[in-house]
Amino acid sequence: MDNYFIFVPMNRINIKDLAKLLSLNPSTVSRALSDHPDIKSETKERVKAAAAEFNYLPNLHARYFRQKSSRLIALVLPEFNMYFIPGLMDGVNTVLKDSGYSIIIFFSDNSLEREKEIVNYCLSWVVEGVLISLSEHTKNCDHLLPLKDAGITVVLLDKVIHSQDFTTVTIDDKDAARNAVQYLYENKKTHILGIFANPSLEITRLRVAGFTSAHLDAGLPPPGDEDIVYIYKDTKSEWLEAKLLAKNYDGVFVMSDELLMYSYASFRKLQLYPQKISIVAISDGILPIQLYPQVSHFLHSGYEIGKKAAAVLLSTKKEPSGVFHHVIPIQLIRLDSVV
Amino acid sequence: MDNYFIFVPMNRINIKDLAKLLSLNPSTVSRALSDHPDIKSETKERVKAAAAEFNYLPNLHARYFRQKSSRLIALVLPEFNMYFIPGLMDGVNTVLKDSGYSIIIFFSDNSLEREKEIVNYCLSWVVEGVLISLSEHTKNCDHLLPLKDAGITVVLLDKVIHSQDFTTVTIDDKDAARNAVQYLYENKKTHILGIFANPSLEITRLRVAGFTSAHLDAGLPPPGDEDIVYIYKDTKSEWLEAKLLAKNYDGVFVMSDELLMYSYASFRKLQLYPQKISIVAISDGILPIQLYPQVSHFLHSGYEIGKKAAAVLLSTKKEPSGVFHHVIPIQLIRLDSVV
DNA sequence: ATCGTTTGCACAATCGATTGTTGTGGATAA
DNA sequence: TTATCCACAACAATCGATTGTGCAAACGAT
Structure with missing residues (x-):
């Protein structure tokens, strides 16, 4: 008489369960959910109805693992200041939120060592793009080259080092x-x-x-x-x-x-x-x-820089191109302080 | 004479390549890298040296997919304000940065609908914990229950709704x-x-x-x-x-x-x-x-709330416990404005 | 009636890493 | 000498989803 402990109530439905419920093959279910033309519409509807009913959600690790992508964009920041960073994040989020990408965020705490660790994390997570504002101890971008070699789009923003290797977005x-x-x-x-x-x-x-x-x-x-x-x-x-x-x-x-x-x-x-x-x-x-x-x-404006950098990243992914140094125009705000 | 375009230079080394290079089985390489006692130390050193030399980095999607975990914590915020949120993020990051978890961030834009979508994202990403500050249109936490059902630790912070289902961290x-x-x-x-x-x-x-x-x-x-x-x-x-x-x-x-x-x-x-x-x-x-x-x-203090919430989340994961409502003490800062 | 051609789905391989099981050579004990 | 054990690795299954291929039934044309 052993004791059995159920630690995690596995009530999560996967594509195999769904296929079994419908007496279909997992491949058919997969294609039905993605509107593949091989599947007749009656079947598609059955599958979609069942997916909704049983609350089927795809496991993105499995999907992206198979597809060799991740729909993940890394945002790497040196620190959290109250002024610039919030606007920057807002801008990045504004552009990315409806693009199907999720944002994974890292803080380098202004340490080059940590920045290198983060680069490895990005590689390990197979992120599809990196938006990075460099730490103040970073003197060159050599440690970012593995990202480039891996085919990952990198955009430097705000705190950047200009080079022929990476696109930048800054003000002049x-x-x-x-x-x-x-x-x-x-x-x-x-x-x-x-x-x-x-x-x-x-x-x-x-x-x-x-x-x-x-x-x-x-x-x-x-x-x-x-x-x-x-x-x-x-x-x-x-x-x-x-x-x-x-x-x-x-x-x-x-x-x-x-x-x-x-x-x-x-x-x-x-x-x-x-x-x-x-x-x-x-x-x-x-x-x-x-x-x-x-x-x-x-x-x-952090907001503008964030927006531009994210937009550049997306467009570069869609249509790869060379290295550009984008410059956001600045604007004089006249208030009290000059007389 | 077809033209062949090489889009992505696959120069990424995986565990199989590494195993082949070393004339070992992938399983042996895996165990060597994680210091399994079955592997003799000489082999371990060979493997580790090769891993370092060829810059082997594990694919975390594959690893966590197999291990049924993700080392991902979701941080869900209603919006980006300049005052409270930066401190909160800083606090969360302070606690999580050395814990091996990565932070994946979502903004609900104060929309209940979007909040529901985000819950699904969290499930799809198989995150291990969710820190969430609710949108202003959220009237109850029913939409968070699927997270709980899936065994995902949820901590509400700052903008919360008290219930018997979820732990909260707020000020009084x-x-x-x-x-x-x-x-x-x-x-x-x-x-x-x-x-x-x-x-x-x-x-x-x-x-x-x-x-x-x-x-x-x-x-x-x-x-x-x-x-x-x-x-x-x-x-x-x-x-x-x-x-x-x-x-x-x-x-x-x-x-x-x-x-x-x-x-x-x-x-x-x-x-x-x-x-x-x-x-x-x-x-x-x-x-x-x-x-x-x-x-x-x-x-x-957003910082204190963020720190506390992240700490509570980690400790709940280590040692599951009931629902608590944590209250951060407030403190009077006397400046000029009361005479 | 015969031979294509669709149509609609099943089968099986695969992604990269982990892990339970099995197998082998050598040392030790019986 | 033979049996036993251990150290060390190889083998193989697996996670969930996607995707190339195969194949039967249905249909149309000759």
């Missing part, structure tokens, strides 16, 4: 920074401090380049080392405040929402803004309108 | 609202307006209940219909402003970040805040400190 970082400075200059600001993130990011280097070249274009003396500050996570706000007071700045360029959030309190506390300086930022658009007074910015 | 909504009002009352505010979201949400009803009962506890007259406003997406701000001026309010309770964002401009524009009224909100904590002046709030 250099141009955005250049325009921001020019906008300040047009409003008679000539002493401009630039606040930037980690200089090892391509996105930072490009924005610094734009910042610098705009000075030259405007006939201003090029910014000195003291006019460009790089802020890391552990930078003390006192240090920034000293920089702010070191010169008689009349304009500030802030390269991201995180930095705007970080530095805004100092502007207010030192009574620099709006009294003495004007501010222009590059931003996703949410934070600047929440602040008081608001901040003019060049709109760097 | 009623208590949070009650405490908020009490806090205002302790600061001598006696004419309080409550700003609430869609009254069909359980979360709204609970907070309204707390709002009302706190009046009674404090000996205040219960709030009239005019003291409770429900704001939908298309509500005009003029309407709210009329309400704000209709009575001589000295306190306002705002039930969420979205509503705080929505109404804050009106408070400022009408010069009610900080001049005439005090504000207390329930918030994820980000927005209130960005506003100027800042807003005191009861911290409703």
Whole structure:
């Protein structure tokens, strides 16, 4: 008298069960459900009715395993920030939700090692496409090549490294920074401090380049080392405040929402803004309108980048093509902060 | 002379190829890679070396298909808001990232129909757990029962409906609202307006209940219909402003970040805040400190809820247990807004 | 009546990995 | 010497769905 324990009540119907119920062959059931012309319509209806009645749902692992596809798109993000990422995800989801693809999401936590692990995961899951925003410790895209070799479409977005191997979707970082400075200059600001993130990011280097070249274009003396500050996570706000007071700045360029959030309190506390300086930022658009007074910015829309990247990925899958570097146009949002 | 196009360069190594290369049986390779005691260590090393050299990665569809599991957790969200969801995702990811599970994400777009579709997707993907925050049109959890029947662990979080069928993780909504009002009352505010979201949400009803009962506890007259406003997406701000001026309010309770964002401009524009009224909100904590002046709030942390829900899910999978309703403690963050 | 041609379905192989069972050579014990 | 056992791998079935092929019945044309 053994004891039998039933751990999982297997009440899940598969295609074989369904076939048995209908006295048909599984292959017939499969073809009926996918409207194969070989199956007469009466049979199709019987099969579909039974499938609905018994709540048959195909096992996608089995299906995609056989079909050598997965209908899975990986979204790989370096971290979760409040500003840019939500819009990006929204944009990606908007494009993919009705395409039959599901989104599998990974966070690299800004670690190259983890990014490599994730690449392996993507290969193991046989995903059909990868949307990736790189970690800040990633210096090249070699670790993504196995994806390409496996025939998996890869699109880099936002935090990218330009190369001839992978398509990218970004804003024109250099141009955005250049325009921001020019906008300040047009409003008679000539002493401009630039606040930037980690200089090892391509996105930072490009924005610094734009910042610098705009000075030259405007006939201003090029910014000195003291006019460009790089802020890391552990930078003390006192240090920034000293920089702010070191010169008689009349304009500030802030390269991201995180930095705007970080530095805004100092502007207010030192009574620099709006009294003495004007501010222009590059931003996703949410934070600047929440602040008081608001901040003019060049709109760097995560939503648009996400939408574009997902769309590019889908169209590349439909019709393979070469490597492109897509640039999302930016847009000046004029608010209070430049006078 | 036909033309042959090679669409996908199949350079992916599977376990059979590896076995052939090593003159071994696939089963031996499989056991070697998983350190089965039947395989001698010399063979194991040969196999592992070859696997590394040829970059062998297991096909997880095949593996999990055979093993009847998937190592996939579904995260189902009603929409993407800037305040609560990012923290929630961060919390979920923090717990799951090292557990061997991958996160597959779905957005219901606040549609019950889509939610049902997603349930089917979860079944089709044979996910091992579902973390779900319900859509605002969801009135009961019947559509989740198939998940339960299939033996899939389900945890409702934040936007939930309490029932005896599913475990939930929330804050004590009623208590949070009650405490908020009490806090205002302790600061001598006696004419309080409550700003609430869609009254069909359980979360709204609970907070309204707390709002009302706190009046009674404090000996205040219960709030009239005019003291409770429900704001939908298309509500005009003029309407709210009329309400704000209709009575001589000295306190306002705002039930969420979205509503705080929505109404804050009106408070400022009408010069009610900080001049005439005090504000207390329930918030994820980000927005209130960005506003100027800042807003005191009861911290409703998406991060904590996400972490807890994911942890509960994992522990339930390890050791199945009954239905629990977990409540995350809230915490008062005193900032400028109550005087 | 005979020979195609459809029509409609069954049969069987297959995807890649895991796992229960079987088999073999060598060492040890009887 | 023969029987027994163990270590190590090979063999084969299996998961659920898809898909190439085979084949009988039905039909039409000659």
